[in-house]
Amino acid sequence: MKKKKLIFILSSNYSGSHFLSLLLGSNTKAEHLGELKNLYKGQSEARCYKCNNLNSCDLFSGVDRMPKKDLYEELFLRVNEEVEVLIDASKKTKWFKDFVGDVRYDVRLIHLIRDPRALARRWLMRFEEKNIGLRERIKQWRKRPYKLFLFIFCDLLTICIYKWVSQNMEIASFVRKSGLPSKVITYRELALETDSILGDICKWVDIEYEPQQKRYWEFSHHGTQKHEYEWVREQGGAQIFDQRWKSYLNKEQIERVENSRVIKDLLGELSLNICTEGLESVQKNGAARQERGKK
Secondary structure, three states, X not given: OOXXXXXXXXXXXXXXXXXXXXXXXXXXXXXXXXXXXXXHOOOOOOOOOOOOXXXXXXXXXXXXXXXXXXXXXXXXXXXXXXXXXXXXXXXXXXXXXXXXXXXXXXXXXXXXXXXXXXXXXXXXXXXXXXXXXXXXXXXXXXXXXHHHHHHHHOOHHHHHHHHHHHHHHHHHHHHHHHXXXXXXXXXXXXXXXXXXXXXXXXXXXXXXXXXXXXXHHHOOOOOOOOOHHHHHHHOOOOOOOOOOXXXXXXXXXHHHHHOOHHHHHHHHHOOEEEOOXXXXXXXXXXXXXXXXXXX
């Protein structure tokens, strides 16, 4: 009997996990769940966007009181009969580790990765807004105790570089050890090559790509949403490929990120390059150069 599928999206914060989940969940064979982990943490953002109140939601009502191991089984019972794929954008390996070995489902992992320059901008802003620079230094020191003096005296951009590497290295290691089918997808590809990326993922999970998925704001979704989602709906689907890091970071900061050895090493392991717009596949970049050479 054909197994139901689970797609787990793993990423750093601000990498587009909700964007990807909504795009996939707009397929008639799939369901966007948002960040399921928040249902078990009692967070205020753990609400159904469609129903507003979890207690009155046909999909999520009472699931936070269920054993975690039965969560997806119950959700499959509650979604429409034609749904074959659930998408969980919880991002964190800690949440997914209890489910990767569940033989009831065909589990697929997507490592969604965003340009370190873009995340450096977002994190630097957050460090200042929340006054949490010291906390971030301590977190990186705990991951790399041998670099104590570096993390004490370095600037916050260096902390951002190591934060990006640590998070994506953890995800890459988790995916590799799981032995499950997986894909590495960049935010740049998702934003600029949407049809190609969605078509590839749909084929990968054996459902037919539906071009209207790109207009995800026209569909009614349960699950958590980002604050920006309402703006997208109000604008009739306006989408922006966020490149604000280019004006926020100065030239020296940009070069430091681009030339960082720890970033380059991890990108090499993931077969990615850093380019002017973001991150790109080494294979695609090489194919593009060959095509230009033929011309």
